[in-house]
Amino acid sequence: MNVSPPNHPSRESLGRRRRRLSVLLSFLTIVVIAISCVTVDRTVMAPPQIPGATFVGAESCATCHDEIAKDFKTASHARLMAKGENAANAGCESCHGPGSLHVESGGKRGTIINPRKSPETCFQCHLDKRGEFNLPHTHPVLSGKVSCGDCHNPHKGDIIKGGGTSTTASEETCFQCHTMQKGPFVFPHEAIREGCTSCHAPHGSVNQKMLIERNANLCLKCHFQQQTAYGQILIGGSNHSGRLNAGTCWGAGCHEAVHGSQVNTSLRF
Secondary structure, three states: OOOOOOOOOOHHHHHHHHHHHHHHHHHHHHHHHHHHOOOOOOOOOOOOOOOOOOOOOOOHHHOOOOHHHHHHOOHHHHHHHOOOOHHHOOOHHHHHHHHOOHHHOOOOOOOOOHHHOOOHHHOOOOOHHHHOOOOOOOOOOOOOOHHHHOOOOOOOOOOOOOOOOOOOOOHHHHOOOOOHOOOOOOOEHHHHHHOOHHHOOOEEEEOOHHHHOOHHHHHHHOOOOOOOOOOOEEEEEEOOOOOHHHOOOOOOOOOOOOOOEOOOOOOOO
C-alpha cells in the first residue's frame, strides 16, 4: 500500500514567504518614516468652504471694505499671511470663506461667513481655545451669548482689544460687560492695574469665577508670606497663621471686596 508523504511546505516555499514578509515590513517602515517627516508642529488650517463659491482674493474684498483692508496691515493676523502664490486663498477668505457669491450679489448677507455668528471659524486655528471653552466655567461663547469679536479685533492692531500700543488698557475690554468691577473705588485692588487676567482665565477654567487658582494660592502669587522665628506667618505685616487653612482669602468675612473697597484699605465691605 502506497502512503503519500505529509503535505509540508518545502524550504524553498518558506524562503519565499520570508522574503515577502521582509519586503512588506520594509515598505511599512518607509511609509512610517515618510509620514513622520511631513508631520508639522503647527496648525494646518483649511479655509472654510461655501457651496458654489470660489476664491476671489483679498483685492476684491478691498473694493467695498477699503477701511478694513487698509487697517489690516497693522493687525496681528496680518503676520500670518503668506506671500506670492502661497497666499492665493489666504487673507480675508481664510476666515470668511470664498467670496465669489458675495461679490456677485453685491455684498448680500448670507453669502459670506461671519465669524461673529459662530466661533468655529476661529477654532480652525485656535484649537486650544475650543478646549478651554469646554471647561466647567467659561464665558458663554459656545452658547452664542458672547462672540470672540467682543474681546478680540482681528482686523486692526493687536488681537486683544486695548492691548499692544493702544491707549486703552486691556482690562477695559472686560469692563465693557463687568461694569461693577470697574469702580471707581476709594481703595482699589492693585491687581486690577496689572489686568484682569492676573486672576482670571479669560477663556475658561476648572475653578469658579474663571479663577486661575481656587484658593489662597491665587493671592499668595503677589502677597508673599514670611514665617517668623515664633512660627507666625506674616502677610502684609499681619499674622495669618490660623487663617490660611480657612480656604480662600476672599471668603470667611475677610477680603470680600476683591476688586476694590469704598471703606476699607484691606478690601473689606
